[in-house]
Amino acid sequence: MKKHILLLGIFLSLTVFLSVQAGNTVIDSLKQEIRQAEREPSSKEKLIELYQFLGAEYETLDHDSSYHYIQKGLSLYPRPAFEEEGYLQLLNSLANYLFMEGKLEQAKETFKTVAAHAPKLKERRYDLEGVVESSIAVCYRKLGMFDSAVYHYNRALDFCKKTEKYEDIASTYYNIGVLYHLNKRYEEALEQGKLAADYARKAKDTLMELYANTLIGGCYCNMGKYAEASQILKRNVQKALEIEYPLLAMSSLSPLLSTYQLWNKKDSVRIFLKKGEELIHQIPENSPTALEFYGTQASLYNWIGEFQKSLDILTNKSLIQTQLPYDKYHILMARNYEGLGNYQKAFHCMQEACIYKDSIFDGKIKNELSELNEKLRNSDKELKIALLERNQAQEKETRLRHTVYYLTVIGLLLIAISILLHKRKVQKKETELIAARQYIEGLENERKRLAKDLHDGVCNDLLGAILQIQQHISSEEQKTTTIQTLEEIRNGVRAISHELMPPNFQFTDLNEMLADYFAKMQEVSGVNISYAPHAHTDWTTIPEHIGYEIYRIMQETIGNILKHAQAKQIHIQLKKEDTQLVIHLHYDGDWNPHADSSKGIGLRTINDRLKTIGGNYKIEKDDTGVNIHIHTFLH
Template sequence: MQFFLRKNSYSLLFYFFTFIINAQEENKKNNYKDLVKQEKIEIENLFPLLNNKDDLKAYSNAHKLVKKIKTKESITRLNLFFANYFNKKTILDSTFFYANKALKSTDFIANDSLRRILASSSYNLIGLYNNKKGLIEASKKSHLKGIEIVQNQKKGYPYYVNLHGLANIYLKQGDYTNALKYFKQCLEYKDVDDEISIGSNINIGIIYGEFKNYESSIVYLKKANLICKNNENINCQAITAINIGENYKDLGNHKEALKYYDEGLKLAKQNKLYQTEAFANEYIGSILYEQKRYANAKLYYINALTISLQHNFLSNQRDLFLKLKEIAIVEGDYTNAYELLNRYSKIKDSINILEKDKEINELDIKFKTLQKENEIRDLMLENNNKILILNNQEKTIENLNLQKAIESKKNENKLLKLNESSQKKANQIKLLKKEQQLKDSEILRQKETRKIIFIGFLIILIPIIALLIVYYQKQKAQILINNKQKEISEQKNKALLKDQELKLIKAQIEGQDKERLRIAQELHDSVGGNLAAIKLQLSNSNFGKESEIKNINHQINETYNQVRNLSHNMLPKKFNQSKFCDVLEEYLNKLAEVSQLTPSFVAYPRKKINNLNENIQVEVYTIVQELITNTIKHAKANKIELQLNLIENSLNIIFEDNGIGFNIKNNKEGIGFINIKNRINNLKGSLHIDSTMNRGSIFNIEIPII
């Protein structure tokens, strides 16, 4: 009996520990959910700043959040914010980069519904990027994909924002019927945000203008303009002004049309709305062309083309090359006309090549089929409702007739109930006696089954306990084996890291030795020879002779120039032969070949960073080398990410690794770390470090360019 109690206590302990582990796992899940909610609120707080003209503050706060966020959902949301920011700034390549990055990160989100919503929002931003670039079919494909993945969910913001983008594509393609249909569907969305409402009203106004229904067109455009003014949305006010101008142009009132075009152009210039500014210049040029004021029209077309080339608006470039060609023909400049026609053809061909995709047509047909199926389903529901109403009316009539029949039978039933109640009481007494007998027999049967179960439980429990003891011993032995293997693998990793360090140090020393040898040869052959000649002349010559003084002075100048050229040659040759970003990228790629590190490098805007002062480039290159050396020595990382962002007059460097991290407060600064700080201080920059144990490190460096 004591043996049984001891073994039973082991099993109770086993179940108790299992319960504790499950409780800890549940607690982790709850903590993760709370963290996701908190990070979601912080990211959502960025959008009001972005929409209220405080976009620089929003961008700065977003970069601070990059260092803090930990969950996959929040990383995706933050990438979507950056894509929205660059879309608003009309920086198209950055818009696509962050939208595509957000789309890829949705693959790692466990919640299927949330994954679909965030992926649909990513497709919308990719569609807007393609639309602004002039790739209409590619934009159509992105919006159709965005609609498809949330088609079977409750239709919310991601569905309607992609539907709005798709309607815009149909409008550009001249399919006004489908465009009008989907824009009106967007207005039916009860929780629709102002941007979709504004865009839908503007585009419905444009479509009615195409139908020559100018009265309805102006009603919708003024409605959109009122919402714009209430929200202080300058871009919207500029677009509505331009479209009202289009209506006056179609009516033949060029004076009023130019008035509204000028208003739109002024708003676009003041607020750096580049594509709107390009359209306003193009429309003003078209009126001047109709008035045969070709020189003035040409100026506006060139302004629009310059903006379109700067921001890669392909469809705008295509239209403007064609219009400038027509002016060249009128002016008799056929050489220029031929050149413009060639450029028009190249742009047109490049757009056609980018937009060849069978999947777009399949998605379009699938979307339209689903739309028709939904309409048929709605009609069937209406018919079913009507049939149900008719059936209900018939049933109410039948119920009234039945109620009258029931009331007539109630009196008869009362007499029958009295007889039945007396019989029921007699039967209940008999049943109670039988139930008592059955209960007694059931109690005896349960006692016997309990004895059998107890004995069976003892027979089963003893081998189970023995198996648990054996399993525990095996697990203990396996843990010891694993610990030994872990120690061996750690020693191997340390040996590999030391080997990589030695290779890098050896390469650096060899480079330094070669450079020292070259400098020594230069000093010995050129500067040393000149100084020896000057010394001989000074010791053997008479300073009274003017020719001797001139000769010595000439040799001193020559020596000075050689020293100056030598100091310039001491700068890294890489920067003289290649662009700065290319040198950095090449260094990272070579590093990947000789180590286990996987590097990632992003620079924006790349061209401006390549044109920075050479001293800054050298210092930045050295800082990056020091950071990578520290990562190899201490971080035990296998991935590093380097970002260079030139924002206004400040160069932002973000260096991140996925290593073991370190405690910032207790960290002892080595020589390499001190060198990094000194170089940053020399450039009057600032350094912010975010690192915790087992979560990697982020170095955020700001360097003023002025």
């Protein structure tokens, strides 16, 4: 607890001293430029920029002067101009002034106004948005709102990464680290401090690197790693003096002294305490860094037994109370009086500290009791709500479970019905196919029987009759006529027999058999039959069973045309297209092919044969005659 008290004041000032104090020459130069610009009527934008710069220069030197020039810049706008960058920059400077005056709520709201309008600028300024978000985070940190501060620091970090300005990224990581340190989350603060130092080195920002190292040293000290803390803080003090920056050297000196005190190194404390007393006159007397050192100095003199020196510092530097809590200040005063033997004053100071602590404790107890009572009431309500929500959730889960169950059952039933209907459809098709095959097989068997009977019976009998007539008929002319008639009957019966016999594909292919068949039918019927097979086609690749059925289909089709259509011309094309066999047939007759379907086996036979090989046909009639298209797959 003691070391927390010693280091608490260190980081209250580090977050706001990140810029170098402007010299009088810079301010004088800006004032001269302003006087010149005020004489030029067309220099509004330049004036706004100069007022903003001069206000920023006065921020750490003279708050009233800073506010004066900010207001002069804002007065150039007859109405709020949130769409202009210059106006937003002036508002940002005004928010900084309010922050330095301790008006944290007003500062926070002004920063938020800038943050809300900055993304709407014509040329978006991520660097401005990053600075403003970081300032909002500092306000929240000062107000004790840790979560909100972290949120805005992270937003600032995102904007800084977009600008790729390493110095801004380093500054943001440093501020986040200070926030973690104040909340005693030292490991996280150390991680942020190291990141800040890394980015500061990339940006070649020596000042920011030194501030980051101060944070790292403070974290090591609070984690009990005194050797690491003293090493990095000593190096920091030396480097700050090398670049002639005493303010930063003093900022690192205070935590270094506290580290040696906690490490019980009195000799080292005396050495660096003397160094601090030499440097203190080089920085503003009432600056937060100076007051921080005075508080550390008073505590150290008390620790090494030089009570009068400690007491003189506490009584002569009244503003030191802004860096030390009221009770801690009076406890340190009491210990000095006790060391000097003035027990009455020591008692009085200790009594002041106890009264203050008791009042705070009493207030805390009352607040805690009120909070506890409110939490109990809220807990009861929350319990009832939780029970209600749990019951509703259980009912909802039950309904959902039933819904899923019923949907599953319905789905399974639908699947079962679909499978059953599909099976029936397949069975029906298989039955039709079997019936068609049986019908075709019956026709073929009947054809074979008729062909055999005609060939073996009628043809032989006619041959016998011809031989007998040749032997017994006396009239040569009568004999010749009779023999000629019988020969014609015999040839006709022979042709029917050959037509009925199944085609043999062993020594020929479909193309040759169809060509032979069409030639014979043209000779017998006298009808012109033109057959045009597609050239360059290997017809031997057509499966035998498909060729057989196509041959029979063409027999049936040509037979029907010759019997019913009174055609004079028949044109047939045979093509093989990839995996299909295609036949186009055209004739000039006037027969309607559908007229015979109810009386014979013509179209039915064709349809059944195509079914067995997975084919189909289409019949069309136009002014030139009838077209028949037959398609079948080869596999």
